Amino acid sequence: MAFIDARNLDDGASLSADLCIVGAGACGTTLAAELEGSPLSILLVESGGFGPDEETQALDDLESVGYPIREKFMSRARYYGGSCNLWAGRNMLLEPIDTAPRSWVARSGWPIPYAEIASYHARAARALRLPSIEAFDPSTYANRMTRDENALFAEGPLRPAISLWGTKPRRFGAAHRKRLRRSAKTRVLLQANAVRIALDREGRAVESIEARTLAGKRIEIRARSFVLACGGIENARLLLVSRDRRPDGVGNGSGAVGRFFMDHPRAVYGTVRLRKGNRIPLIRGIPLRDGKVQFGIGLSEEIQRGEGLLDHYATLEARYSAYVEQKYETMVQSAKVLLRRGYAGSRWKIGRAEFGEIPGMIYLLTPKELMPHFVYRWMTTIRRAWNPESGGNERVVVYFCEQPPDSESRVALSDERDALGIPRVRLHWKIPPEVSRTLLCLQDLLAERLETAGIGTLTPGEGEPRFSDASHHLGTTRMSDDPREGVVDRNCRAHDVRNLYLAGGSVFPATGHSSPTLTMIALALRLADHLRDDQ
Numbered sequence: 001m002a003f004i005d006a007r008n009l010d011d012g013a014s015l016s017a018d019l020c021i022v023g024a025g026a027c028g029t030t031l032a033a034e035l036e037g038s039p040l041s042i043l044l045v046e047s048g049g050f051g052p053d054e055e056t057q058a059l060d061d062l063e064s065v066g067y068p069i070r071e072k073f074m075s076r077a078r079y080y081g082g083s084c085n086l087w088a089g090r091n092m093l094l095e096p097i098d099t100a101p102r103s104w105v106a107r108s109g110w111p112i113p114y115a116e117i118a119s120y121h122a123r124a125a126r127a128l129r130l131p132s133i134e135a136f137d138p139s140t141y142a143n144r145m146t147r148d149e150n151a152l153f154a155e156g157p158l159r160p161a162i163s164l165w166g167t168k169p170r171r172f173g174a175a176h177r178k179r180l181r182r183s184a185k186t187r188v189l190l191q192a193n194a195v196r197i198a199l200d201r202e203g204r205a206v207e208s209i210e211a212r213t214l215a216g217k218r219i220e221i222r223a224r225s226f227v228l229a230c231g232g233i234e235n236a237r238l239l240l241v242s243r244d245r246r247p248d249g250v251g252n253g254s255g256a257v258g259r260f261f262m263d264h265p266r267a268v269y270g271t272v273r274l275r276k277g278n279r280i281p282l283i284r285g286i287p288l289r290d291g292k293v294q295f296g297i298g299l300s301e302e303i304q305r306g307e308g309l310l311d312h313y314a315t316l317e318a319r320y321s322a323y324v325e326q327k328y329e330t331m332v333q334s335a336k337v338l339l340r341r342g343y344a345g346s347r348w349k350i351g352r353a354e355f356g357e358i359p360g361m362i363y364l365l366t367p368k369e370l371m372p373h374f375v376y377r378w379m380t381t382i383r384r385a386w387n388p389e390s391g392g393n394e395r396v397v398v399y400f401c402e403q404p405p406d407s408e409s410r411v412a413l414s415d416e417r418d419a420l421g422i423p424r425v426r427l428h429w430k431i432p433p434e435v436s437r438t439l440l441c442l443q444d445l446l447a448e449r450l451e452t453a454g455i456g457t458l459t460p461g462e463g464e465p466r467f468s469d470a471s472h473h474l475g476t477t478r479m480s481d482d483p484r485e486g487v488v489d490r491n492c493r494a495h496d497v498r499n500l501y502l503a504g505g506s507v508f509p510a511t512g513h514s515s516p517t518l519t520m521i522a523l524a525l526r527l528a529d530h531l532r533d534d535q
């Protein structure tokens with residue numbers, strides 16, 4: 001039907017629909033697009049407009065009191081299309097062990113079986129425009145694996161952990177914009193910040209949501225069902241600040257709202273010197289006709305079970321001089337400004353961000369993101385044919401870690417308030433010692449395999465590993481069958497509010513190491529099916 005700018009509505013206006021989705025990011029737009037054409041009338045409510053804006057972005061500012069997160073780094077984007085306006089487009093599948101209960105990982109295990117999540121993988125891969133679901137299967141590359149790579153993964157504790165990219169990172173907002181604009185039964189309300197969930201008298205159902213514009217106009221949204229798709233931090237915040245009927249917030253009978261916050265801690269730790277003449281193209285990443293694949297180095301299920309380890313993986317990345325990095329950062333900053341990706345006025349300060357010992361390149365745009373796919377493919381092929389070892393023989397080891405669920409790692413409310421008078425988030429990110437323990441085991445196993453396979457030598461990292469966050473915000477409204485243990489049930493419906501659903505990483509009860517967006521999209525598609533069937 002239309003995109004509506006909330007600033008043009010009257011103060012006190014009331015809108016209604018069958019279904020209200022709050023948040024037009026990856027999950028919100030996917031859900032709306034999937035349900036478009038169903039009999040449901042939909043109102044998709046989004047805080048921002050079509051581009052980044054300083055004042056709206058500032059509503060996301062938070063107080064960090066736990067393990068330090070990256071400073072001055074835009075880990076979320078608060079405008080139409082959400083954080084996938086900025087994302088790097090790395091896709092991975094959860095592994096079966098990540099969703100199974102593991103005796104050595106407290107509160108692990110998903111209530112839904114792996115097969116059920118996997119039944120949505122192919123649809124999610126299509127939604128993300130990935131080469132194919134088969135491209136996640138290591139055996140697809142059997143003919144392309146070199147002797148070195150076969151030796152590394154042969155019969156042992158290490159297994160390939162596959163990452164896949166499409167030709168460009170999917171921008172969900174832009175991708176669905178035309179369809180939503182033309183839809184007969186869907187409206188998108190922009191510049192409308194959901195600030196409060198109002199429950200009915202019994203406190204068992206959502207009656208309405210109050211949204212406000214930055215200038216303070218109030219809009220009431222009524223619907224039969226509501227989905228919160230505001231991202232893993234804002235979903236929890238909105239539930240916690242809505243305290244009219246329940247002092248602990250909406251859907252918080254278990255006290256789990258905001259708790260069990262997880263990210264994927266990343267560390268650059270140690271280096272590998274590759275033997276001359278080494279051949280590890282898949283580990284470095286190869287272009288495909290319609291994307292890119294990279295083999296990470298993960299831990300086999302057997303070793304995780306046997307040694308009580310978490311599910312981490314590592315990659316071997318090129319090492320650049322500080323000079324090259326600095327030049328590249330400047331170039332990326334300019335490119336992001338030009339592409340209007342992540343640029344939000346003076347807030348975009350990545351060029352001045354302090355990356356410490358962690359090379360900034362890993363968090364910036366990769367060359368693949370900056371150039372059209374055909375140019376990237378062509379360049380990589382020529383470069384490698386010319387010089388198979390290009391990129392240097394020295395590599396840094398980057399660990400991508402699983403963080404186990406812990407109720408003390410949490411999103412709570414701060415005493416500070418945002419421009420709308422809503423309490424900000426106080427984030428206490430806690431990384432337990434098991435994360436470093438698994439990292440050090442993986443380091444030892446990798447050193448041993450590289451040596452035995454004659455690929456190279458690993459120099460271990462010094463001191464304690466230092467972690468960085470990865471903009472993966474997970475776990476704050478966890479899924480459980482038991483209402484005392486979590487916030488949503490296996491259909492992503494709040495246990496104690498009958499018409500309220502949650503979408504996105506906040507429902508993950510455990511995370512594995514995998515970049516989470518593909519699983520979020522799989523769950524959004526599953527929720528769309530549920531809502532369609534549930535009318």
Ligand SMILES: Cc1cc2nc3c(=O)[nH]c(=O)nc-3n(C[C@H](O)[C@H](O)[C@H](O)COP(=O)(O)OP(=O)(O)OC[C@H]3O[C@@H](n4cnc5c(N)ncnc54)[C@H](O)[C@@H]3O)c2cc1C
Pocket residue numbers: 022023024025026027028045046047048074075076077078079080081082083084086087088089090091192193194195229230231232234238470471472473503504505515516517518520
């Ligand atoms: C730099 C960067 C790189 C990343 N790289 C990867 C990667 O390679 N692989 C991967 O899997 N993931 C990656 N991610 C994470 C990925 O972007 C997220 O997992 C994904 O965007 C989450 O989707 P979502 O729909 O749950 O939330 P979001 O995309 O964040 O969308 C939430 C939406 O809700 C809106 N909103 C928030 N609060 C309110 C409110 N109160 N009222 C109304 N609207 C509201 C926001 O404006 C936003 O549009 C990356 C993230 C960043 C920032």
